[in-house]
Amino acid sequence: MGMQVGCAVLLFYILPTNQKKEVVMQSRRFHRLSRFRKNKRLLRERLRQRIFFRDRVVPEMMENPRVLVLTGAGISAESGIRTFRAADGLWEEHRVEDVATPEGFARNPGLVQTFYNARRQQLQQPEIQPNAAHLALxxxxEALGDRFLLVTQNIDNLHERAGNRNIIHMHGELLKVRCSQSGQILEWNGDVMPEDKCHCCQFPAPLTSARGVVWRDAAWHG
Known part of the structure; x- marks a missing residue:
């Protein structure tokens, strides 16, 4: 095999210039034809997949539609909620490590609570209302009932205020807090202070017992 390849290369180099050009052109045409045939096979396969989707999947979806919607910060930005990652976003004013990690909370719980208290206060301002996208969802x-599920990355409650009920908050909720000791989740509309305790930790207990503090019910970074 190696000798054949070597002979072919040697033969190419001893050919006249015009014949070399012809060989090169034929080689290029061959490769173009190979790519064309490969692309043609891919197109046929994609066409078969689309026909299957049209004839089998679409009718089934029409008979029993189920819709899953995923929303992120952009939908709430239209209502005036500042995003974290935009050019003028919240991370421009704070380091993520300081206000959105367990380590940051351990170092300075007051700073973390102040940061999320400001977010909570903004959310409850009268001008912050669900927008057209929230209302459409x-x-x-309402039209699909239990066949509809909304999954949101947002920690605000604008979807609920618009009327959504089948909803999952991937990153927690701003108007709820979690006890660091018991794990209980509580509704909480006001500011959270470092010394605040949940109801399960308010009762007298031995000095050796741990007492939990409340922090926001939102996912940590990292």
Whole structure:
């Protein structure tokens, strides 16, 4: 095999210039034809997949539609909620490590609580209202009922205020807090102070017993 390849290369180099050009052109045409045939096979396969989707999947979806919607910060930005990662976002004013990690909370719980208290206060301002996108998703859930599920990365409650009920908050909720000791989740609309305790930790207990503090019910970074 090696001798054949070597002979072919040697033959190419001893060919006249015009014949070399012809060999090169034929080689290029061969490779173009190979790519064309490969692309043609891919196109046929994609066409078969689309026909299957049209004839089998779409009718089934029409008969029993189920809708899953995923939303992120952009939908709430239209209502005036500042995002974290935009050019003028919240991370421009704070280091993530200081206000959104367990280590930051352990170092300075007051700073973390102040940061999220400000977010909580903003959310409850009268001008912060669900926008047209929130209302449209609420109407979609109303039409589909239990066949609709909304999953959001946002920690605000604008979807709920618009009317959505079948909803999962991936990163927790701003108007709820979690006890660091018991894990209980409580509704909490006001500011959270470092010394605040949940109801399960308010009762007298031996000095050796741990007492939990409340922190925001939102996912940590890292």
């Amino acid at each position: 609420a109407k979609l859930e």
